[in-house]
Amino acid sequence: MEFENQLAYSASAGSxxxxxxxxxxxxxxxxxxxASTILAATFTNKAAAExxxxxxxxxxxxxxxxxxxxxxxxxxxxxxxxxxxxxxEVLANFLASSNFIVTLDSFFxxxxxxxxxxxxxxxxxxTKEIDEVVKEENFLGEVEANSLLHALVALxxxxxxxxxxxxxxxxxxxxxxxxxxxxxxxxxxxxxEIERQIEEKREELHRAVVNSGASKSAIxxxxxxxxxxxxxxxxxxxxxxxxxxxxxxxxEQYPLIEDLFL
Numbered sequence: 001m002e003f004e005n006q007l008a009y010s011a012s013a014g015s016x017x018x019x020x021x022x023x024x025x026x027x028x029x030x031x032x033x034x035a036s037t038i039l040a041a042t043f044t045n046k047a048a049a050e051x052x053x054x055x056x057x058x059x060x061x062x063x064x065x066x067x068x069x070x071x072x073x074x075x076x077x078x079x080x081x082x083x084x085x086x087x088x089e090v091l092a093n094f095l096a097s098s099n100f101i102v103t104l105d106s107f108f109x110x111x112x113x114x115x116x117x118x119x120x121x122x123x124x125x126x127t128k129e130i131d132e133v134v135k136e137e138n139f140l141g142e143v144e145a146n147s148l149l150h151a152l153v154a155l156x157x158x159x160x161x162x163x164x165x166x167x168x169x170x171x172x173x174x175x176x177x178x179x180x181x182x183x184x185x186x187x188x189x190x191x192x193e194i195e196r197q198i199e200e201k202r203e204e205l206h207r208a209v210v211n212s213g214a215s216k217s218a219i220x221x222x223x224x225x226x227x228x229x230x231x232x233x234x235x236x237x238x239x240x241x242x243x244x245x246x247x248x249x250x251x252e253q254y255p256l257i258e259d260l261f262l
Contacts (some may be wrong), residue, residue: 218246
């Protein structure tokens with residue numbers, strides 16, 4: 001049986017798709033393909049983990065897997081003895097190489113990260129479910145409506161991990177503990193004054209970054225925008241601009257940038 005370069009396989013649940021895909025994947029490895037050049041994409045993390053586990057198990061126990069071994073013989077044209085002789089080398093190469101037995105989501109995310117500088121997005125972006133984004137936007141809307149933006153900013157500055165996802169998780173824990181917390185009176189400040197102060201800091205930082213000769217992507221983080229959009233910039237997840245690759249080399253030459261950021 002000659003190996004088919006282009007093959008579409010349609011089957012219902014429980015009909016042997018994993019067997020067929022695993023055998024085809026192994027056949028490619030035995031025919032000399034590097035694991036880093038083969039994409040095996042699944043819909044779930046569980047399916048990806050099961051596929052990877054199956055491939056490793058077959059590579060380590062191939063002689064005992066008669067059905068799979070027989071099928072690989074058909075697809076590759078190698079004899080059983082030739083395949084078993086190649087087995088240690090193929091296993092070693094697989095374990096030493098990057099492999100793409102992954103979910104579709106993680107595969108496309110990896111592509112975006114590798115091309116982030118070309119498409120002008122932050123390389124450390126995070127993906128979220130739409131309903132999570134809506135909840136966060138509603139939360140920020142309530143914070144703004146109740147003039148508590150200063151409290152949120154203070155909280156973010158005092159949390160070691162500044163990512164919004166972590167902060168929202170912390171807020172959820174606060175709500176669970178709410179009945180146990182002592183009453184506290186909050187001083188309501190004018191939202192306009194807080195926004196004005198934030199805007200002044202942003203303008204100062206923007207000028208400093210521009211004057212440092214930093215890249216367009218670095219400058220873009222501090223360009224004029226709504227406060228909600230500014231808070232969502234992943235640059236604020238860093239405790240220091242020296243941790244961010246856009247600014248690292250400029251911080252040493254222009255320490256003012258770091259002073260303004262902190």
